[in-house]
Amino acid sequence: MPRQFPKLNISEVDEHVRLLAEKVFAKVLREEDSKDALSLFTVPEDCPIGQKEAKERELQKELAEQQSVETAKRKKSFKMIRSQSLSLQIPSQEWKAPSANPVPSPATPVLPSAFLPVQVPYDVPEFQRVSISGDYCAGVTVDDYEQAAKSLVKALLIREKYSRLAYHRFPRTTSQYLCSMQDEKWKVEDEVYPDFHSPPEENEDPYNLDDAPDNLDYVIKMKGGIPFVYDNKEMMELNEPRSLPYPDLETYTLDLSHVLALIADGPTKTYCHRRLNFLESKFSLHEMLNEMSEFKELKSNPHRDFYNVRKVDTHIHAAACMNQKHLLRFIKHTYQTEPDRIVAEKKGKKMTLKQVFESLHMDPYDLTVDSLDVHAGRQTFHRFDKFNSKYNPVGASELRDLYLKTENYIGGEYFARMVKEVARELEESKYQYTEPRLSIYGRSPDEWLNLAKWFIKHKVYSPNMRWIIQVPRIYDIFRSKNILPSFGKMLENIFVPLFEATINPKDHKELHLFLKYVTGFDSVDDESKHSGHMFSDKSLNPDLWTIEKNPPYSYYLYYMYVNIMLLNNLRRERGMCTFLFRPHCGEAGSITHLVSAFLTADNISHGLLLKKVLLGKSFLFSLSHTTIKYDPMQFHYTKVRIAKSTCL
Numbered sequence: 179m180p181r182q183f184p185k186l187n188i189s190e191v192d193e194h195v196r197l198l199a200e201k202v203f204a205k206v207l208r209e210e211d212s213k214d215a216l217s218l219f220t221v222p223e224d225c226p227i228g229q230k231e232a233k234e235r236e237l238q239k240e241l242a243e244q245q246s247v248e249t250a251k252r253k254k255s256f257k258m259i260r261s262q263s264l265s266l267q268i269p270s271q272e273w274k275a276p277s278a279n280p281v282p283s284p285a286t287p288v289l290p291s292a293f294l295p296v297q298v299p300y301d302v303p304e305f306q307r308v309s310i311s312g313d314y315c316a317g318v319t320v321d322d323y324e325q326a327a328k329s330l331v332k333a334l335l336i337r338e339k340y341s342r343l344a345y346h347r348f349p350r351t352t353s354q355y356l357c358s359m360q361d362e363k364w365k366v367e368d369e370v371y372p373d374f375h376s377p378p379e380e381n382e383d384p385y386n387l388d389d390a391p392d393n394l395d396y397v398i399k400m401k402g403g404i405p406f407v408y409d410n411k412e413m414m415e416l417n418e419p420r421s422l423p424y425p426d427l428e429t430y431t432l433d434l435s436h437v438l439a440l441i442a443d444g445p446t447k448t449y450c451h452r453r454l455n456f457l458e459s460k461f462s463l464h465e466m467l468n469e470m471s472e473f474k475e476l477k478s479n480p481h482r483d484f485y486n487v488r489k490v491d492t493h494i495h496a497a498a499c500m501n502q503k504h505l506l507r508f509i510k511h512t513y514q515t516e517p518d519r520i521v522a523e524k525k526g527k528k529m530t531l532k533q534v535f536e537s538l539h540m541d542p543y544d545l546t547v548d549s550l551d552v553h554a555g556r557q558t559f560h561r562f563d564k565f566n567s568k569y570n571p572v573g574a575s576e577l578r579d580l581y582l583k584t585e586n587y588i589g590g591e592y593f594a595r596m597v598k599e600v601a602r603e604l605e606e607s608k609y610q611y612t613e614p615r616l617s618i619y620g621r622s623p624d625e626w627l628n629l630a631k632w633f634i635k636h637k638v639y640s641p642n643m644r645w646i647i648q649v650p651r652i653y654d655i656f657r658s659k660n661i662l663p664s665f666g667k668m669l670e671n672i673f674v675p676l677f678e679a680t681i682n683p684k685d686h687k688e689l690h691l692f693l694k695y696v697t698g699f700d701s702v703d704d705e706s707k708h709s710g711h712m713f714s715d716k717s718l719n720p721d722l723w724t725i726e727k728n729p730p731y732s733y734y735l736y737y738m739y740v741n742i743m744l745l746n747n748l749r750r751e752r753g754m755c756t757f758l759f760r761p762h763c764g765e766a767g768s769i770t771h772l773v774s775a776f777l778t779a780d781n782i783s784h785g786l787l788l789k790k791v792l793l794g795k796s797f798l799f800s801l802s803h804t805t806i807k808y809d810p811m812q813f814h815y816t817k818v819r820i821a822k823s824t825c826l
Contacts, residue, residue, distance in 0.1 A: 183423040184339065186432055195432075195439045306467040308460055317452040322445035329446045331359060336433045337776060342370045343423050344743040345756045346780040372746075372780075375694040375755040377641050384639040390683035390690050391752060396420070398677045400670045403720030403737045405677055405744055422747050425740045428715040430777070434732070438773050488609045492760075493783045495648070496614035497582040497593075499600050502552050505571065506545060508596055509581065513542040521580055522587050538574050545572070584616065584632045594636035601640035615648040615700055620668035621661050626675040630692035644697045646760065649738065651703035654728035665729055666720035673741040680749050698758035698780070699742060701734055705767035713774075732774040735761060739778035764788055 318326070335356060341348040350369065357364040378384045397408040407422060408414040440446050500508075517532040535542060550571050571577040584590035597614070604610045618625050633639070649672060656662040662671075675689065683690035709730040711717070720737060723729060739759055746756040763775040765784035775782050 183343065183425050183429070185426045186429045195435050305464070305471055308463055308467075310460075317456065318445065318449050322449060325443070326446040326449035329440055329443055330450075331356065333437050333440060333776075336437060340433075340739070340777050341780070343747075344739065344759065344778075344780075345370050345372050345746045345750060346758060347371060372756045372758055373750065373754070374644075374697060385634050385637065385691065387687040387691055390687050391754075393682040393684050394752075396681045398674060398681065400666065400674060401721070403666050403669045404740055405673060407677070407681075407744075407748060422744050424744070427736075430736060431713070431715045433777060434713075434773060437776060438770065441769065441773075486609050488611065490611045490613070492613050494612050494614055496597060496616050496645075497578075498552075499612065499614050500596050502547050502550055504596070504599070505552065505581070506547055506550050508592070508599075509545065509571070509577075510542050512592065520587070522576070534576060534580065538572070538576065540572065585628055589635065590632045591636065594632065594638050597638055598636070598640070601638075601643055604642040605640060611642045611644075613644050613646050613697060615646045615702075618647050618649055618672055619652070619656075620649065620672040621656060623671045623675050625671070626679075626689050627686075630688040633692050633695075634688055639695065643695075645695055646698050646700050647696060648700040648702045651701060651728065651731070651734050654726055657724075657726045663724060664721055665723040669720055669737055669741065673745065676745055677748065680745065680752060680754060694755060696755075696757065698760050699738065700783070701738055701761035703762075705731065705762070705765050705771060707767070709768075731767065731771045735771075735774045735778050 334352060338348050338353060338356060340346075348370070353369070354364045395410070397411055397414050399406050399408070399414060404424065406414075406419040406424070408419050413419070513531060513535065518530050520528045521531045522529045522534055529537070552571055571581065579586050580588075581592045581596070584593060600612075604612065616629060618629065653662065653665050653668050656668065657665075662668050675686070676693070679686035679689040679693060707728065709728070711727075711730045711733075713730055713732040713736065717733065720729075738761075742757055742759050749756055758780040759778060760781055760783060761775060761779055762784055763779065763782040764772050764787045766786070769787055772782075772785075772787060
């Protein structure tokens, strides 16, 4: 893995790409400014007459190419490349001779040599297969095919670079193809992947604070939103940081422009649209031919069905991990058993649980699931304000602070008890796992220590749970209340404690222990918030971003990625677990959000806009192994969904 961030020099071609990207961004801004109430509904932009004329022009271009000698040569070369690429689909395993008494199979008709199937040296189900023969199978002209291929390969190489730097996952098959195109040999030892902490053994204490590694006494200093690690104070004075892949903003914005320019590339969009339609049709044909065979194989699989196969919910907020009936039952139980317990303090006056409900003019006995009003229905779709209000039981923020927060007068005890009850249900079901999200806001560096102490004090660990840290994009609120002087201070409060716990774990034992069970970071908030700022190398650095306006989405993602990347490299050196970056993205707002996430994220949590506006980006995300599924009952887009267990 490269230990330095590869820097690029701007050429005339790159400058042309930058200008094209700026035009695309300007168009996006115009579209956002012209949005109205009807923008939730998709309306076709091209009229039938324009579509017919475009098809006629394509047909004329293709007929002209068919008569060209040069085109025939290029088609022949594409055939050779395609036949070579087929060999990469076969795993590099030694072929085993068939057994002495093979199982008889139906006679296969003799085919011409050109149509003989590739011999596969491993066991595969006996399904009917669809094979497309001919030239390059693209459905577009040779020029368009070549231009689209170059653009897509460049975009995938860019994503692979950023994934490798941050120890994010990148699909092995795609990496093998990219190596073959560059005349390089792919090696297993060159593959990078995240490190996760293995679960404790049966008799091992998950809250053991005595196994922290030794301190290194490095010095950490945040400059311009980027952490620099020095061996000691003398090296810091000499400005000689340790060898880590410190980023280059100009290179990143150039890579961002290359991917953004794909949106305006006609041949790439046409090819991706046709390719996605082709793959969908091919799968539908496979489903039609082999549905009964798959069902038969499924029935013959012993001790495995939907209910006893392991399922992981990778998109669930900790404050919504319980269902609404569970929350209601817990509220009533605490009111019946602990009415005189002091649970809050308001204006210097301590309040019991009974007094809290009396101040809200309600009796928990009268509460119902409907009056609790924590279920996300159709009215919350594309309405982040209404969705966020669903976290307030009965619309009362006092109950949210009391029952769904880790920091309150009782130290988040009620919240911990509910989370542990959900964890027990998961452990009893045996096959369900979750990754709940806990919030770190960046208001103070003590947030991490408080969260780690909450985790240890209430013993929230469960073998069926891992945790993700979500960072809300609400700097503008903190700045307007003078809680933070700059965006750089917010980044410092979020990431410097993590670097300190990595460098000197014996001095931060609680946080070091908690980080073992954290798998990644998320960036959350309303994506539909309009931002007229285009992130570039001329943007203000975080230390100078002192205005009350919120930075754009791409600005947040870049600086979060940079900190996570450097932190992962440092933790990898120490043999500690690394973190993934998995932001909420593509739910609403500008299409530039998806471009930023394509470079920086391991995977994303929504992706609605992929289908709506970005055919090329949809194809790239599919190649880079970002799987998204939609649950219409929960408004969740997850990689794998468990049974319905969320109240939102």
